[in-house]
Amino acid sequence: MAQDSVDFSSHYQFWMQKLSVWEHASTLETQQDTCLHLPRFQEFLRQMYEVLKELNSSTIIERFPTIGQLLAKTCWNPFILAFDESQKILIWCLCCLINKEPQNSEESKLNSWTRGLLSQILSAFRFDTKEVDLFIQSLGYTPEDYCPGLLKNMVLSLVSELRENHLNGFNTQRRMVPEKIRFLSRICIPLVTLPDIEPLVEALLTYHGHETQEVLWPEFFDAVNEAFLLKKISLPTSAVVCLWLRHLPSLEKATLHLFEKLISSERNFLRRIEYFLKDSLLPEAACHPAIFRIVDEMFRYVLLETDGAPEVLAAIQVFTQCFVEALEKKNKQLKFTLKTYFPYASPSLVMVLLQHPKEIPQELWLQTLKHISEMLREIVEDQTHRSYGGPFECWFLFIHFGGWADIAAEQLVMSETESSEALLWLLAFSYSPRDGSLQRAQTMVELKAALIHLKKLFRSPTLSAKDLQAVAAESPDRDPRPALCQQLSRRLLLNFLLWAPGGHAIAWEVITLEETSGSGGGEISPAQSSCFSLLLLLALFLDHNNSQVKMS
Amino acid sequence: MESLLQQLERFSEVLAVSRTAAVSAWGPAAVRRAVQWARYLRRAHGRLRAALEGRRRAGPRLGAWGGRDVVLSARLLGNRALGAAAHRCLLRLLFPGPAAPAPAPAAALQARLARLARRRGAVRLLLRGGPAEDAALRTQAELLLRRLRDGPAGGLLDGLWARAPRAAFLRAAAAALLLDPAGPAPGELLRWLLGRADALAALCRDLPAARLAALAARHPALRRAYLRQLARWGCRLRYDLPSGRWEAAEPAHVSWAELRGRFLSLARAPPPLKDAALAALEAWSARDGAFRVRGLSVWTDLLLALGPGAGTDSLGAASSSGVLGAGGCRLARPGPARSPEHAHFPK
Numbered sequence: 015m016a017q018d019s020v021d022f023s024s025h026y027q028f029w030m031q032k033l034s035v036w037e038h039a040s041t042l043e044t045q046q047d048t049c050l051h052l053p054r055f056q057e058f059l060r061q062m063y064e065v066l067k068e069l070n071s072s073t074i075i076e077r078f079p080t081i082g083q084l085l086a087k088t089c090w091n092p093f094i095l096a097f098d099e100s101q102k103i104l105i106w107c108l109c110c111l112i113n114k115e116p117q118n119s120e121e122s123k124l125n126s127w128t129r130g131l132l133s134q135i136l137s138a139f140r141f142d143t144k145e146v147d148l149f150i151q152s153l154g155y156t157p158e159d160y161c162p163g164l165l166k167n168m169v170l171s172l173v174s175e176l177r178e179n180h181l182n183g184f185n186t187q188r189r190m191v192p193e194k195i196r197f198l199s200r201i202c203i204p205l206v207t208l209p210d211i212e213p214l215v216e217a218l219l220t221y222h223g224h225e226t227q228e229v230l231w232p233e234f235f236d237a238v239n240e241a242f243l244l245k246k247i248s249l250p251t252s253a254v255v256c257l258w259l260r261h262l263p264s265l266e267k268a269t270l271h272l273f274e275k276l277i278s279s280e281r282n283f284l285r286r287i288e289y290f291l292k293d294s295l296l297p298e299a300a301c302h303p304a305i306f307r308i309v310d311e312m313f314r315y316v317l318l319e320t321d322g323a324p325e326v327l328a329a330i331q332v333f334t335q336c337f338v339e340a341l342e343k344k345n346k347q348l349k350f351t352l353k354t355y356f357p358y359a360s361p362s363l364v365m366v367l368l369q370h371p372k373e374i375p376q377e378l379w380l381q382t383l384k385h386i387s388e389m390l391r392e393i394v395e396d397q398t399h400r401s402y403g404g405p406f407e408c409w410f411l412f413i414h415f416g417g418w419a420d421i422a423a424e425q426l427v428m429s430e431t432e433s434s435e436a437l438l439w440l441l442a443f444s445y446s447p448r449d450g451s452l453q454r455a456q457t458m459v460e461l462k463a464a465l466i467h468l469k470k471l472f473r474s475p476t477l478s479a480k481d482l483q484a485v486a487a488e489s490p491d492r493d494p495r496p497a498l499c500q501q502l503s504r505r506l507l508l509n510f511l512l513w514a515p516g517g518h519a520i521a522w523e524v525i526t527l528e529e530t531s532g533s534g535g536g537e538i539s540p541a542q543s544s545c546f547s548l549l550l551l552l553a554l555f556l557d558h559n560n561s562q563v564k565m566s
Numbered sequence: 567m568e569s570l571l572q573q574l575e576r577f578s579e580v581l582a583v584s585r586t587a588a589v590s591a592w593g594p595a596a597v598r599r600a601v602q603w604a605r606y607l608r609r610a611h612g613r614l615r616a617a618l619e620g621r622r623r624a625g626p627r628l629g630a631w632g633g634r635d636v637v638l639s640a641r642l643l644g645n646r647a648l649g650a651a652a653h654r655c656l657l658r659l660l661f662p663g664p665a666a667p668a669p670a671p672a673a674a675l676q677a678r679l680a681r682l683a684r685r686r687g688a689v690r691l692l693l694r695g696g697p698a699e700d701a702a703l704r705t706q707a708e709l710l711l712r713r714l715r716d717g718p719a720g721g722l723l724d725g726l727w728a729r730a731p732r733a734a735f736l737r738a739a740a741a742a743l744l745l746d747p748a749g750p751a752p753g754e755l756l757r758w759l760l761g762r763a764d765a766l767a768a769l770c771r772d773l774p775a776a777r778l779a780a781l782a783a784r785h786p787a788l789r790r791a792y793l794r795q796l797a798r799w800g801c802r803l804r805y806d807l808p809s810g811r812w813e814a815a816e817p818a819h820v821s822w823a824e825l826r827g828r829f830l831s832l833a834r835a836p837p838p839l840k841d842a843a844l845a846a847l848e849a850w851s852a853r854d855g856a857f858r859v860r861g862l863s864v865w866t867d868l869l870l871a872l873g874p875g876a877g878t879d880s881l882g883a884a885s886s887s888g889v890l891g892a893g894g895c896r897l898a899r900p901g902p903a904r905s906p907e908h909a910h911f912p913k
Contacts, residue, residue, distance in 0.1 A: 096687035102680040106664075109657045116650075129653060133644035135648060135683045141693070142702055145731045149706065150740065152730035153713045156637045158682060163708055165685050167701035168692050201691045208684060341778070 022061065029058055030080060033087040042200075049203040049233055052097045059088075059103040063110070071113035071121070071365040081111070082127070083170060089131050097204035101135060108132050147440060165210050172198065192229045195221065199234040206237045207246040219253040219260075228260060234259035243271045255299045257360045265305060272296060276329050287332045297336035301344050303354035306337065314410060316490070327413055334414040359411045363389045367415040380434070383422050386412075387436035390443060396452060409447035418446040427509040433465050445502055457502070464503050468510050570610055577607055577634065584638055587647040594655035597642065601659045604635035605671045613755045634679050706734070706740035713750040723758040727765055736769050740781055747784045760791055770795045771820070775831035781831070793846050799825055800850070800868070805861040812864055822864075825872050833872050844872075 032051065036044050066074055074081060088094055088104055095101045108128055116122040137157065140147065141164060175190050199218055205211045215238060223229055238257055241247040249257075258265040272294045276287060291297055297553050299308035313333070317326050352364045366386055374382055388414060394405045412418070422440045428432050438458040442449070449457065580600055583589065592600075639660050642648055648656070660679060662672050692698070713722065726735055739755055746752050759765055770778060770792055782789035798880040799820040812822040832843035847869050855865035860870070 063664075072679065092687045093688040096684055096691055099680065101683040101687065102661075102676070105661055105680070105683070109661055112654060112657065114654065125650065129643075129646075132657075133640075136679065136686070137640050137644045141689060146736045148703065149730050149734035150709060152735075153709055154717075155709050155713070156640075158633055158637045158640055159709065160705060161682065161685055163705040164698075165689050165692075166702060166706075167704045168689065168698045171698065171701045171704075197695055201695070205691070207687050208688060210685065211688065367740055455886070483812060 022065065025058055026078065026084075027062075029055060030084055033084060033091070036091060036093075037087050042522060045200055046231075046233070048091070048093045048319050051239075052093065052100070052204055055094065056100045056103065059100060059107065063103055063106050066107055066110040069110070071111055071124070074111060077125070078329055082124070083355070085111070086131060089135055093137065093204050096208070098207060105132065105135060130375070142168075166358075169210060169214045173213050176214075176217040176221050192223065192225055195223070196231060199230040203231070203237045206241045212247060212249070213249065216249055216253045219249070219256045223476060230260070232263075233259065235264050239264035239267055243268060251295055251298055253303060254295050255305070258299055258305055259302060261310070265308055268294065269296065269309050273312075273316060277327070284328075284332070287329055289335050291329075297333055298340040300333075300337045301341050303350050306355050309333075317410070327416065330414055331416040338370075342439065356411060358407050360389065360393060363393070364411070367412070367418065371421055378431075379421055380425055383418065383425060383440060384434065384436040386418060387422075387440040391436075391439060394443070394447075403531065405447045407445065412444060416444075423505055423509045427468075427506060433462055438462060439504075441502065445505075461502055461506070464506060468506055472510055538565055571612065574607065574611075577603060581634060581638055581641070583640040585645065589642065589645050589652075590647040590649060592648065592652050594652050597648075597652045597656050598659060600638060600642070601635075601675075602657070604638045605675060606636045609671065633678075635675055636682060639675065639679055652809070653875050672707070703737060704745065705737060705739045706738040707745050710738045710742050710755075711746060711749075711751045714754055724756065727762070732768060733772060736765075736772055740769065740773055740777055742782065743781055743783060743788075756785060756787065761786060766791055767795060775828045778828070779831045779835045781836055789839060789842060793843065795830060796825065797846075800864045805864075807861065812867065825864075826868060829868055830870060844869075847872075 030205075032047075032055075037046050059175055069077070085104065085108060086190070087302070088100075095104075108131055111124070111128045113121045113125050116125055141157075141161070148508075150157070165394070176195070202211060202218065206215060218234070219238070221230075235257055238249075239261070242249060242254060258268065264403065272290060275290050296305075296309055300309055311508075313326070313330050317323070317330070320326055329489050352361055352368075356364050363386070366382065368383070371379065390408055390448060391554065393408050419441065422437045422444075426437050426441065435458070438461050439454065442457040442461060446457065447456070580603070584600070624852050639656075640651075642656055645662070659672070661676055739759065743752050759769065773781075778792060782792050795833060802815055802819050803825070804815055805811075805821055806813045814821050829843060831849070833840055835843075851863055851865035852871055854865060856866065857863070857869075860865065860867055
């Protein structure tokens with residue numbers, strides 16, 4: 015408690031000093047400094063209110079003799095009054111200062127002075143001449159009617175100046191000088207969350223001047239981005255894209271914000287991921303190659319950091335889907351080659367991967383998959399093809415369009431004939447891109463064996479969940495890569511459950527068994543979590559193929 | 567509904583009093599009642615407005631009641647005559663603090679007052695970038711139009727002409743006519759203006775030439791009235807031979823320079839207006855005999871002052887809105903010379 019009050023009085027001194035500096039000079043530096051400190055000062059005002067409301071007026075004066083000055087300087091600073099809720103908190107603080115029973119003339123004077131400040135916040139500072147005031151009055155209106163209208167019209171006229179238009183009949187054709195534009199961007203920083211100012215913010219963001227340097231204040235971009243991420247301002251997508259294109263840190267913050275949302279949500283089901291992604295406007299903004307590359311880079315980083323976590327894979331996949339959707343909608347307007355989005359990939363490979371399975375007749379799926387597999391294999395195994403990046407780059411590209419891996423698994427499961435080598439390779443590659451050719455060959459052999467085994471099982475009339483579980487659990491004894499084979503087996507197993515006749519009934523049994531059989535000791539087995547993530551990925555695929563199968 | 571309208575009327579009295587020294591008689595209870603009344607009326611107004619969306623009968627009268635609770639609060643807060651106890655009560659009512667639950671009317675009024683303070687801060691900040699006369703004038707025009715729409719206009723404009731600062735009123739009226747050329751409210755305004763000779767004369771006199779040109783371009787009726795007014799002014803000028811200038815008979819009259827300025831700005835306007843103005847000049851000049859001699863007709867001299875392009879252009883063009891007088895004179899060729907004894911040449 016004592017520590018708090020010591021802290022508070024040192025803060026008090028700090029802010030008192032700041033306010034004095036801001037008051038005496040109204041230069042660019044002080045304005046910039048003020049804007050930087052606005053959120054913290056608001057916090058301080060809140061803390062002060064909490065302190066003041068417990069005390070009565072005389073105690074306040076005793077403890078903080080200069081509080082009158084502090085509050086007065088705050089009142090006279092239009093940046094502070096214009097910011098967020100500062101004016102409201104300031105009014106609360108002033109109300110605390112009013113003495114309920116003034117004992118002497120000093121206290122009465124203080125009351126009177128406080129009343130003056132309060133009314134000043136709300137009604138002083140005449141905007142116009144006395145003549146105009148009288149005119150408004152004679153119309154039967156008040157300054158409270160005039161102010162909102164004036165603000166709206168000031169914004170309108172600034173917006174149209176920025177757009178180099180005429181206002182009807184008022185013929186104000188002026189080109190705005192860069193200094194004025196910079197000034198406006200500074201002024202808007204405290205005002206960003208005021209709805210009346212939105213048109214001006216939008217106009218500033220989409221303003222394309224003829225200067226070579228960025229003319230807007232960087233803090234302006236920060237403030238707008240913050241407000242946008244916290245949903246305190248509503249801007250059209252085009253304005254947000256302009257913001258991100260002009261100010262890289264804002265884009266990065268927006269992407270990080272999205273990641274936080276994706277991570278912090280509990281079980282991130284498909285719908286939720288898609289909703290968060292679309293809500294963030296990032297997929298649509300990514301139609302600009304510069305934005306796409308940066309977001310993709312951040313996804314890549316997170317993927318590497320989390321060692322290929324399935325949630326991140328799912329997020330990348332959904333992001334790519336939303337991105338492709340947005341790209342198709344914009345097809346007439348933006349014309350960038352695929353190479354600008356995927357500079358490290360073979361263009362023909364990208365073209366094939368971009369196709370949505372829905373657009374290709376089902377008979378051709380096998381052929382397409384073989385084609386993809388061949389192309390990837392060629393790039394991965396051919397040492398001279400370094401221009402298309404190593405195995406990781408290929409894999410990273412491939413997992414953007416992870417739907418194809420799902421289809422490969424499905425095809426393997428459903429085909430009556432011998433499993434295609436190409437598909438086996440594809441599946442093995444998608445789970446473990448860095449394997450050498452020997453290891454991969456071995457994985458393919460194991461996969462094949464597992465497939466045959468599962469096919470036999472599913473053909474047998476007496477199929478039980480325990481049998482299947484045995485299949486899945488068999489792998490741990492097999493070294494040296496139990497995890498990979500286990501994952502693959504589960505993948506195949508789940509596919510069988512989806513596609514094979516009678517599979518659904520067994521599915522529930524298996525899943526329940528999976529959940530209850532942990533690896534002992536109450537920890538969540540990797541089996542369980544990977545089970546759910548596989549379910550998730552499958553659900554992804556099914557959703558987009560409008561399948562009748564329900565996965566809950 | 568009627569009772570509600572009566573309540574609104576009575577509240578307007580309260581509102582009027584809130585600004586005066588009479589509030590010194592108000593105690594905390596009176597303040598509480600006033601604020602509660604204002605809050606109630608705001609809610610009622612909102613519901614009534616929604617219910618009357620389609621009907622215009624009683625709707626217009628409600629237009630002005632939207633923000634009366636804010637007005638009352640601001641007035642009482644700023645009124646020094648309000649007693650200390652009453653003022654403290656007012657503060658408690660208006661600013662209950664963060665603890666007030668959100669949808670309550672108390673919190674709503676608090677939020678509205680905070681927003682007003684914020685908007686004022688915004689205007690102050692924006693004004694640092696320079697004065698905003700256009701925006702201010704536009705706002706005044708909008709309020710004028712709103713008042714015309716909201717209330718019975720019958721005595722309104724006459725009343726404004728009598729009471730309001732005339733210069734501000736005329737500026738706002740002109741701005742209103744430019745803002746929204748078509749529409750019932752400006753139509754009413756225009757009709758009144760055309761029917762009121764003194765207002766029209768003052769409008770033509772006080773507004774800058776360019777603004778009047780814009781008005782005349784938009785409203786044909788106003789154009790005709792304006793030209794008539796210019797004619798009247800021109801006829802009052804007398805040519806002073808010794809100095810070689812046109813002089814106003816009285817200092818209050820419009821000067822030659824001013825008249826010329828008016829016509830210059832009309833000549834710069836787009837065709838329909840430009841042609842009409844020049845054609846008028848032609849006609850008046852023709853009526854005076856169309857002699858190309860300075861000092862005989864103010865109209866001829868104006869035509870000459872407008873420059874060589876002015877006269878011939880409108881004459882040369884076959885499609886000019888011909889208001890050429892019966893004389894049908896052509897300024898391209900020199901007019902017949904007057905006999906010397908009719909001229910006042912110096913001996």
